[in-house]
Amino acid sequence: MNSFAMEWYLITLIMFTGFYCMLVSRSIVRQLVGLEIVSKAAMLALISAGALANNLIYAQALLITMIVIEVVVVAAGLALLVKNFRLHGAADIWKLDSLKG
Amino acid sequence: MNDYRLILFLLAALFSVWAVMARRLLTSAIMLALVSVTVSLIFFDYGAPWAGVFELSVCAGLITVLFVGAVSLIRAADEQNPENRSRFHALPLVLAAFAIASWYYLPAFFAELSAWARPGTGGGTIGLALWDMRRPDLLGQILMLAAGVFVIKSVFPRRNEK
Known part of the structure; x- marks a missing residue:
C-alpha cells in the first residue's frame, strides 16, 4: 500500500466522524461542527491529491477558495442559530422550520 | 508517509x-x-x-x-x-x-486511484496561480463574500420603529 492510500484512508475516517456528528445531533452548533470536520477532511484530500499530482500550487489556490466558502457557510449557519435562539430560545434544527416567512 | x-x-x-x-x-x-x-x-x-x-x-x-x-x-x-x-x-x-470494515477494500481502491494521477509540471508560484491563471475564481470569492453579507443582512433585518 502506498502512502497516499493510507492518508486517504485516515481522511475517510475523519470524514466519517463529521458525517456521524451531523447525522445524530439535533443541535445547530454540532451540525456546524460536523460540517467543519467534513470540510477539513475534504481540504486534506485536496492537498494530498495536489501533492500526488505534483500540483500543489493549484491545490492551494483551490483551497483558499474553499476556505472563503467555508467561512461564509459557517457565518450564515451561526446567524441562523442566533436568530432561532432569539425567537425560540433553542438551538434545535427541528425548530428552524418556524423561521419561514 | x-x-x-x-x-x-x-x-x-x-x-x-x-x-x-x-x-x-x-x-x-x-x-x-x-x-x-x-x-x-x-x-x-x-x-x-x-x-x-x-x-x-x-x-x-x-x-x-x-x-x-x-x-x-x-x-x-x-x-x-x-x-x-x-x-x-x-x-x-x-x-x-x-x-x-473499510480496511479490506478502501486502501486497495485508493492505491488504484492514486495510480491514475497525471503528474503536473509543479512550476509557478501561488501569486501566479491566484492572480493570473485562476483570476475568475477571485470574482467567485468576492460574490460569495457578498452573498454571506447579504445572508446576515436578511437574517437580521432592521426594524422600523413604528
Missing part, C-alpha cells in the same frame, strides 16, 4: 472524535480549533505554506471566535436541555467498526 505526518493525521482524527463526543459545546469548539491547527501543520508538512497560513488564521482563528461567540450565547439553554448522549458515546464503536 513519514512518521511525523502519520502522527498528525492520527491527532486530527483524535481531535475530531473528541470534538464530536465532548459534552460541552465550548470544549467541542476548542477541539475543532485543534483539528484546524493539526490540519494546518499537515499542510506545512506537505510543502503548502499558503494553505497552512490560511487554515491557521481563518479556520483556527476566525471560525473559532465565531463558534465561541455563538456557544457563549446559547450555553445556558443547552445545559438546561442537554441532548441524548448515548448516540455520541457510540461513536468510537461505530468508527472502529467502519475502520475495520
Whole structure:
C-alpha cells in the first residue's frame, strides 16, 4: 500500500466522524461542527491529491477558495442559530422550520 | 508517509472524535480549533505554506471566535436541555467498526486511484496561480463574500420603529 492510500484512508475516517456528528445531533452548533470536520477532511484530500499530482500550487489556490466558502457557510449557519435562539430560545434544527416567512 | 505526518493525521482524527463526543459545546469548539491547527501543520508538512497560513488564521482563528461567540450565547439553554448522549458515546464503536470494515477494500481502491494521477509540471508560484491563471475564481470569492453579507443582512433585518 502506498502512502497516499493510507492518508486517504485516515481522511475517510475523519470524514466519517463529521458525517456521524451531523447525522445524530439535533443541535445547530454540532451540525456546524460536523460540517467543519467534513470540510477539513475534504481540504486534506485536496492537498494530498495536489501533492500526488505534483500540483500543489493549484491545490492551494483551490483551497483558499474553499476556505472563503467555508467561512461564509459557517457565518450564515451561526446567524441562523442566533436568530432561532432569539425567537425560540433553542438551538434545535427541528425548530428552524418556524423561521419561514 | 513519514512518521511525523502519520502522527498528525492520527491527532486530527483524535481531535475530531473528541470534538464530536465532548459534552460541552465550548470544549467541542476548542477541539475543532485543534483539528484546524493539526490540519494546518499537515499542510506545512506537505510543502503548502499558503494553505497552512490560511487554515491557521481563518479556520483556527476566525471560525473559532465565531463558534465561541455563538456557544457563549446559547450555553445556558443547552445545559438546561442537554441532548441524548448515548448516540455520541457510540461513536468510537461505530468508527472502529467502519475502520475495520473499510480496511479490506478502501486502501486497495485508493492505491488504484492514486495510480491514475497525471503528474503536473509543479512550476509557478501561488501569486501566479491566484492572480493570473485562476483570476475568475477571485470574482467567485468576492460574490460569495457578498452573498454571506447579504445572508446576515436578511437574517437580521432592521426594524422600523413604528
